[in-house]
Amino acid sequence: MRYNPVIAKELKVKMRGWKSPALVTIYLGFLGLIVFFYFLTNDQISRYSSYSFNPRTAVNIYNMLAIAQFMLILLITPALTGGAISGERERQTLDLLLCTNLPTFSIVFGKLISSIAHVLLLIVASFPILGIVFIFGGIGLVDVLLLFAFYIVTAFMVGSVGLFYSSIFKKSSIAMVMTYVTLLGFVIGTVVIMYVWTFFTMRFGGNPETNPALILIFMAPNPFFGLASMATWSSGYIDIFNIFYELKRIFSDKTAGWIFTRPWLLNITFNVLLSGVLIWFTSWKLKPVKRKKKKKAGYQS
Amino acid sequence: MLQITNMVKKYKKVTAVDGLSMKIDKGHIYGFVGANGAGKTTTMKIVAGLLKATSGKVYVNGIDIQADPGGVKKQIGYMPDFFGVYDDLRVDEYMDFYAGVYGIPADKRKKVCDDLVELVNLKDKMDAYVDSLSRGMKQRLCLARSLIHNPQLLILDEPASGLDPRARAEIKEILKELRDMGKTILISSHILPELSQLCTSIGIINAGKMVINGTVDEIMQRVSVNKVLIVKVNGEMQPAVSFLKEQPVLCNVTVSNDQISADFNGDDEQLARILAQMVERKIPVISFREAEKNLESIFMNLTVGGMKDAV
Numbered sequence: 001m002r003y004n005p006v007i008a009k010e011l012k013v014k015m016r017g018w019k020s021p022a023l024v025t026i027y028l029g030f031l032g033l034i035v036f037f038y039f040l041t042n043d044q045i046s047r048y049s050s051y052s053f054n055p056r057t058a059v060n061i062y063n064m065l066a067i068a069q070f071m072l073i074l075l076i077t078p079a080l081t082g083g084a085i086s087g088e089r090e091r092q093t094l095d096l097l098l099c100t101n102l103p104t105f106s107i108v109f110g111k112l113i114s115s116i117a118h119v120l121l122l123i124v125a126s127f128p129i130l131g132i133v134f135i136f137g138g139i140g141l142v143d144v145l146l147l148f149a150f151y152i153v154t155a156f157m158v159g160s161v162g163l164f165y166s167s168i169f170k171k172s173s174i175a176m177v178m179t180y181v182t183l184l185g186f187v188i189g190t191v192v193i194m195y196v197w198t199f200f201t202m203r204f205g206g207n208p209e210t211n212p213a214l215i216l217i218f219m220a221p222n223p224f225f226g227l228a229s230m231a232t233w234s235s236g237y238i239d240i241f242n243i244f245y246e247l248k249r250i251f252s253d254k255t256a257g258w259i260f261t262r263p264w265l266l267n268i269t270f271n272v273l274l275s276g277v278l279i280w281f282t283s284w285k286l287k288p289v290k291r292k293k294k295k296k297a298g299y300q301s
Numbered sequence: 302m303l304q305i306t307n308m309v310k311k312y313k314k315v316t317a318v319d320g321l322s323m324k325i326d327k328g329h330i331y332g333f334v335g336a337n338g339a340g341k342t343t344t345m346k347i348v349a350g351l352l353k354a355t356s357g358k359v360y361v362n363g364i365d366i367q368a369d370p371g372g373v374k375k376q377i378g379y380m381p382d383f384f385g386v387y388d389d390l391r392v393d394e395y396m397d398f399y400a401g402v403y404g405i406p407a408d409k410r411k412k413v414c415d416d417l418v419e420l421v422n423l424k425d426k427m428d429a430y431v432d433s434l435s436r437g438m439k440q441r442l443c444l445a446r447s448l449i450h451n452p453q454l455l456i457l458d459e460p461a462s463g464l465d466p467r468a469r470a471e472i473k474e475i476l477k478e479l480r481d482m483g484k485t486i487l488i489s490s491h492i493l494p495e496l497s498q499l500c501t502s503i504g505i506i507n508a509g510k511m512v513i514n515g516t517v518d519e520i521m522q523r524v525s526v527n528k529v530l531i532v533k534v535n536g537e538m539q540p541a542v543s544f545l546k547e548q549p550v551l552c553n554v555t556v557s558n559d560q561i562s563a564d565f566n567g568d569d570e571q572l573a574r575i576l577a578q579m580v581e582r583k584i585p586v587i588s589f590r591e592a593e594k595n596l597e598s599i600f601m602n603l604t605v606g607g608m609k610d611a612v
Contacts, residue, residue: 091388095351101403288350
């Protein structure tokens with residue numbers, strides 16, 4: 001693999017100073033507090049508790065941690081990538097990179113990978129906390145690894161969106177806000193669209209449940225759809241995701257295709273495709289001199 | 302080394318560079334002079350491959366920038382009119398990063414960086430954070446960065462801007478050293494006396510058009526600039542000022558710093574006659590001379606209203 005100086009420099013700079021250790025500490029502290037309070041409120045750590053341990057608690061705490069960690073990733077990644085390109089512009093170092101022969105793809109990819117590496121560090125550092133659930137059983141190692149893979153793909157997508165806006169807007173703050181707005185669109189906008197479609201389908205006497213493929217398409221960009229479908233399909237039911245439980249019920253009636261039993265694959269596919277398109281566009285956008293395709297010989301107006 | 306032919310750069314309705322042509326021979330230092338917004342930076346950015354010209358041709362060492370931008374970038378070291386430094390890096394890390402960016406093999410990077418840092422006299426600052434360097438040091442570090450891939454053509458946009466006289470002198474010495482190493486340098490600056498000392502050729506640009514270019518001496522001869530007469534008298538200056546104002550070949554008579562200056566539009570004979578008449582009238586003249594014609598006066602003459610008369 002070719003040496004990417006942008007990754008090497010970014011990792012060096014990001015890990016320097018107090019910010020990274022502070023971020024990891026706060027992140028783990030937050031997850032630790034969730035576990036602590038969950039056990040506390042469920043009488044699992046009281047010395048006077050008369051309840052025996054309920055294995056369901058382990059699955060619930062796993063699901064809760066999965067959601068909390070997922071939300072943290074969605075909140076942190078835009079902050080790490082939103083200023084990646086615009087920050088170079090603000091520091092006036094972008095031109096210095098663009099006047100070299102380093103491909104713009106290497107710049108964009110380097111920025112993305114270094115940001116994802118930061119998120120990866122947070123995910124790996126949280127492993128011991130998630131590992132608490134192994135004490136009680138109910139969750140397999142494959143489930144956890146699958147969840148981590150899902151986190152990374154989602155972080156990759158969010159990072160790509162951040163970089164895309166970072167290349168368009170000159171100010172990092174605007175790029176970050178636009179990334180959060182886009183994520184809100186994916187999370188809330190998709191649900192709203194699905195409900196509007198359901199409302200009108202029912203209004204005109206139709207049954208939305210007869211068209212689950214369309215529901216899948218509406219919900220494919222929703223990162224929580226991916227997460228919830230993965231959690232509900234693998235480890236059980238999460239209370240706050242009633243909507244996804246409903247979807248599971250609808251899809252389970254269908255035998256039309258394997259995708260209905262694994263909707264998170266659709267979300268992952270969407271994330272990978274969107275990331276690819278955005279990375280390509282960001283690289284193209286950064287090129288200071290864009291070459292036009294040469295007209296074929298003989299074709300002259 | 303660099304040849305620009307009829308280059309035009311338009312931003313929507315604004316024409317930043319308008320049919321510019323220029324040529325720099327190998328080993329020359331070319332001073333690019335122009336007021337703010339004249340089109341210097343745009344021209345330099347086009348040559349550095351950061352902007353695309355609307356029309357025209359740019360060749361660097363015989364390579365067409367449009368046909369082979371990558372090949373041209375290998376030949377060029379660009380130093381913009383801002384520092385562009387990463388504050389979180391040390392000097393050695395900063396240089397190592399750009400050495401990596403320019404594809405210098407890992408085993409050669411340290412030597413290349415050490416040599417360049419030594420060239421710009423920052424060897425003792427190797428472990429210092431870039432953030433802690435003075436303005437002059439940062440500028441020298443940027444110069445070292447632009448040399449990292451051993452380019453043949455250096456494009457330096459206002460390298461002495463905002464520097465104190467000592468820092469300017471240091472940059473000037475480094476540029477002379479680079480000239481002796483055979484580098485071709487395109488340099489823009491507002492500090493005209495320094496350019497005239499350093500450059501082999503000068504080009505003056507105004508409103509995106511090349512007004513004049515050539516060697517400093519050639520330009521001095523080609524441009525007809527009004528002569529300025531400087532007179533110093535001993536004691537009361539009012540009689541001398543009154544007398545000079547009466548002369549039809551003199552105008553804009555002003556007094557500053559204990560001397561009288563006036564624009565003179567005549568020949569040497571008329572100048573001698575004025576001096577003789579002042580002596581006859583017993584005006585105590587202690588100095589009577591024509592002000593030296595310099596690059597600054599030429600620049601002012603060509604860019605403020607005098608453009609139409611030039612060349």
